Amino acid sequence: MSRPPHPPARTANGAAAFVLDRPVVADGPSCHRLARKAGTLDVNSPYAYLLWCRDFADTSVIARRGGAPIGFVTGFRRPAAPGTLFVWQVAVSPDERGRGVAAAMLDDLVDRLPVDHVEATVTPENTASQALFTALAARRGARLARTGLFDVEQLGAGHAPEVLLRIGPIDRPRPA
Numbered sequence: 774m775s776r777p778p779h780p781p782a783r784t785a786n787g788a789a790a791f792v793l794d795r796p797v798v799a800d801g802p803s804c805h806r807l808a809r810k811a812g813t814l815d816v817n818s819p820y821a822y823l824l825w826c827r828d829f830a831d832t833s834v835i836a837r838r839g840g841a842p843i844g845f846v847t848g849f850r851r852p853a854a855p856g857t858l859f860v861w862q863v864a865v866s867p868d869e870r871g872r873g874v875a876a877a878m879l880d881d882l883v884d885r886l887p888v889d890h891v892e893a894t895v896t897p898e899n900t901a902s903q904a905l906f907t908a909l910a911a912r913r914g915a916r917l918a919r920t921g922l923f924d925v926e927q928l929g930a931g932h933a934p935e936v937l938l939r940i941g942p943i944d945r946p947r948p949a
């Protein structure tokens with residue numbers, strides 16, 4: 774099931790705009806490729822992305838330009854707290870960054886899911902990721918709380934600690 778394009782399918786100068794869509798199983802290999810290209814993500818198996826696109830498509834989103842995947846968000850509603858959307862991974866193709874693709878994907882999920890909090894983990898040195906979630910909290914007039922979640926001992930040597938960001942409660946609808 775495709776969702777209506779958001780933002781519009783053409784920009785003011787007539788170039789193809791990106792559209793947001795529900796992932797389908799055939800998007801699994803593209804998500805795996807985008808995760809590899811991202812450079813800062815833990816790259817999961819091709820199988821994991823296929824399974825995600827099959828079973829968590831409702832809580833995930835893919836951005837396409839001219840039909841080609843340029844970014845994705847994988848997420849799920851926490852089983853023990855369904856009002857919380859946990860954002861597992863966000864990736865935007867390096868040549869598409871800085872154009873609001875990641876922000877639009879997060880807004881799409883928050884707008885259409887019955888959630889009032891968003892969680893994600895970030896590593897301390899990932900400034901782009903920190904900025905992405907800080908901007909989401911600011912757009913929604915929500916608090917952003919930081920707590921340690923997984924430490925180096927749990928994640929293994931060579932992996933930076935993962936800090937939990939919890940954003941909410943989120944204003945619905947979005948403030949003008």
Ligand SMILES: CC(C)(COP(=O)(O)OP(=O)(O)OC[C@H]1O[C@@H](n2cnc3c(N)ncnc32)[C@H](O)[C@@H]1OP(=O)(O)O)[C@@H](O)C(=O)NCCC(=O)NCCS
Pocket residue numbers: 811812813814861862863864865866869870871872873874875876877899900901902904905906908
């Ligand atoms: C993080 C990432 C998804 C951002 O994607 P993007 O489409 O470029 O982000 P957007 O253009 O939507 O920007 C959203 C906000 O983050 C800010 N931001 C994005 N990249 C930034 C950077 N490198 N440095 C500082 N701020 C940045 C933007 O300024 C914007 O904030 P604003 O609304 O206050 O101006 C992208 O850099 C990426 O794929 N990185 C590699 C994978 C990764 O680290 N993912 C996050 C962890 S799961």
